[in-house]
Amino acid sequence: MEAALGPDGPTLDQWRVLTLLSDGAGHPMTEIASHAMVPAPTLTKIVDRLVERALVYRRPDETDRRRVLVFLSDHGRARYERLAPAVTRVGDELADELGTQDAARLVELLERLRASPG
Template sequence: MSLDLPRAEKLRLRLWLQMLKATRHIEAELRERLRLEHGTTLPRFDVMAALERRPDGLKMSELSRRLMVSNGNVTGIVDRLVEDGLVVRVEVEGDRRATRVRLTNDGRRSFEAMARKHAEWIQQCMDPLGDREVAETTAALEKIRKVEI
C-alpha cells in the first residue's frame, strides 16, 4: 500500500530517510574505525569525550544525563574504563552515595589520540560537501531541532 501524499510531504519524508541513513552510515563507520584502530567502542569514546570537557570530572548521574543513557549503561562502561586505567572514581565530599568520574592522564592521552582520528574521519565523511553546503545544512538542521511537535 502506497500513501498518496502531496509532493512536498513526500520530499520531507525522503529528506528524513536520507538524514537517518547518513547518520547511521557515519555512525557505523566511526564504530568500526574505533574498534579497528583503537580497540574501543563508540559508547566508551562518548564517555571519555564527556569527561574530557570536564577536567574535574562528572558525577555518574550527570554523566548518564549528558549522554542520555541509563545509569546502568554508564556504570558498565565506566567499570571497564576504570579496569583499563583510563578513568578513576573519586568520592564526592559530603555525599557518600555519589562518586565523581574523571579521566586519568593515560585516559586523557588515549582520548586525545582517538579524538584526532575521530575528527579526521568526520572530515572524510563530509568531504563531498562544500563549505556553503555544510553551512546551509547545519542551519537547516538547527531549524529542525527547534521545532516542537
C-alpha cells in the same frame, strides 16, 4: 567512527564518556548517562569497563560524599588525545560530504533527539 577508534579502541558509548571527561573535571554518573545517551545501568557497565582498562577512575565527591564522580585518568587522557584527531577527521569528512548547511541541520536534529525525554 568505529574504524577511527580502531579494533582495540573504545566503543562509541565509551568514546562519548571519554569525550565528556576530557574537560578535566569530574562528572557524576547522572550527567555522564545523559551525555552518553544511555540508561544508568548501562552506564555503570561502560564505566566499569573503562575503569578495568585504567582509562577512568571513580572518586567520592568532596562536597557530597554520597555522590561518586568519574575522572579521566592520565592513561585515558593519552588515549583520548591520540584518538581525537582521527574522530575529528571523520566528523570533518561527514560535514564535507553533507555540506555546511545540512551538517548543521543534522547536528541540530541529533541534539533535539538527545534532549527529548523519550
